[in-house]
Amino acid sequence: MPVLFAQARKQKVISDRNEFVLNTEASTCRMAQARIARVSELSPAPVHTPFSKTFPKKQGLYDPQHEKDACGVGFIADLSKTPSHLNLVDALTLLERLSHRGAIGSDSRTGDGAGVLTDIPHEFFVSVLGREFPNVKLPEKGQYGLGTLFLPKDRMHRNESKRVVEDIVRSRECTILCWRDVPTVSKGIGKEALATEPKIEQVFIQPNASNLSESDFDLTLYVIRKQITHKFHDEMFADSPLSYVCSLSSRVVVYKGQLSSPQLRDYFLDLCDERFSVQMAMVHSRFSTNTFPSWERAHPFRTLGRNEEINTLRGNVNWMRDREGVMLSDTVNLKELHPVIGAGTSDSGAFDNALEFLSYTGGSNAALKVSEERGTSTRLVTRD
Numbered sequence: 001m002p003v004l005f006a007q008a009r010k011q012k013v014i015s016d017r018n019e020f021v022l023n024t025e026a027s028t029c030r031m032a033q034a035r036i037a038r039v040s041e042l043s044p045a046p047v048h049t050p051f052s053k054t055f056p057k058k059q060g061l062y063d064p065q066h067e068k069d070a071c072g073v074g075f076i077a078d079l080s081k082t083p084s085h086l087n088l089v090d091a092l093t094l095l096e097r098l099s100h101r102g103a104i105g106s107d108s109r110t111g112d113g114a115g116v117l118t119d120i121p122h123e124f125f126v127s128v129l130g131r132e133f134p135n136v137k138l139p140e141k142g143q144y145g146l147g148t149l150f151l152p153k154d155r156m157h158r159n160e161s162k163r164v165v166e167d168i169v170r171s172r173e174c175t176i177l178c179w180r181d182v183p184t185v186s187k188g189i190g191k192e193a194l195a196t197e198p199k200i201e202q203v204f205i206q207p208n209a210s211n212l213s214e215s216d217f218d219l220t221l222y223v224i225r226k227q228i229t230h231k232f233h234d235e236m237f238a239d240s241p242l243s244y245v246c247s248l249s250s251r252v253v254v255y256k257g258q259l260s261s262p263q264l265r266d267y268f269l270d271l272c273d274e275r276f277s278v279q280m281a282m283v284h285s286r287f288s289t290n291t292f293p294s295w296e297r298a299h300p301f302r303t304l305g306r307n308e309e310i311n312t313l314r315g316n317v318n319w320m321r322d323r324e325g326v327m328l329s330d331t332v333n334l335k336e337l338h339p340v341i342g343a344g345t346s347d348s349g350a351f352d353n354a355l356e357f358l359s360y361t362g363g364s365n366a367a368l369k370v371s372e373e374r375g376t377s378t379r380l381v382t383r384d
Helices: 002-042 085-097 122-132 155-171 191-195 215-233 263-267 312-323 345-360
Strands: 071-079 116-121 143-153 176-182 199-207 244-249 252-257 280-285
Touching: 002 143, 002 176, 071 085, 085 116, 085 263, 085 280, 122 176, 122 345, 143 252, 155 176, 155 199, 155 215, 199 215, 215 244, 215 345, 244 252, 252 263, 312 345
Parallel strands: none
Antiparallel strands: 071 280, 116 252, 116 280, 143 199, 143 244, 176 199
16 A cells, blocks of 8 residues: 555656646746747847849859958059059058958957058058158169068077078178168957067168169069078078068068057057158958968068969979979079968968069969969960
């Protein structure tokens, strides 16, 4: 009898519990239905549009199947070729509107990278150098080279890097007019960016030959930049902080860093100076995918700013390495430029290396040569 009583009591407890669960679930379901009904009264149910219909129809070079999230890039140019500070202001405003295409770190203040490439604001540098270096007379526009470099903050390592630059410039029969500190404001950038922030300086270079054409001088600057980059990758710099050439040209200059889009304008004081007048500007807001963010991987590079990934990166780099042994040029010793693709560079950096190389040594249509569709071929590097 006690056993039967205990079993009956256990069955009743289980029955009561199941009834409670069912009642609770029914009550919860009714509450949810009532809430949905109230929400429906306030706002109609959304109409679910097929994803493919949210894009414009295929037209011209546009195909909606190629849509994807990527970095933000923009370009502004004055077709009349009239330099204006407003052109730069508009470009920086455009960059700030691209904030949603960039990314930031966990500290919410370290950007993946932002930057701007412009033509050299000659009058600005004439004025600035006239005040900072009264004994330096800047040549006419196009007759000097301007380089922007990331250098170590440590004085000893920085002097070593600058000595490398000076020796290479001297070996190419050019003269350094001066080194200029680029004024920056670090307040507001994230701790991750601040931890690796370089010292940013500009170098002004003049050819010793007075009859050197602008194109030949630009080629000389390109060779100088490549040799500096190779030297910075030598073993002697393996344990040194970052040394990197952002740009070195007689035509364009780059301001960039491990910043977010809104930070660029406030970080570089030069960009806020109304005398900084330009004809064109290319801006870039980076969303790092294949590589970690860093100061040198920010865009624009020396010839481009990109907003996509290269999935065949290793194959492309290997093909370029293989071709280095058979490339020919009538204008430059190509061995001084090898390797064409710098070590440790990102996919966009590798693309920039190839485009820059072909622009100076491969004749016309360099952009087409580095962006051919698969299955096509082009004679690679003999100058037209």
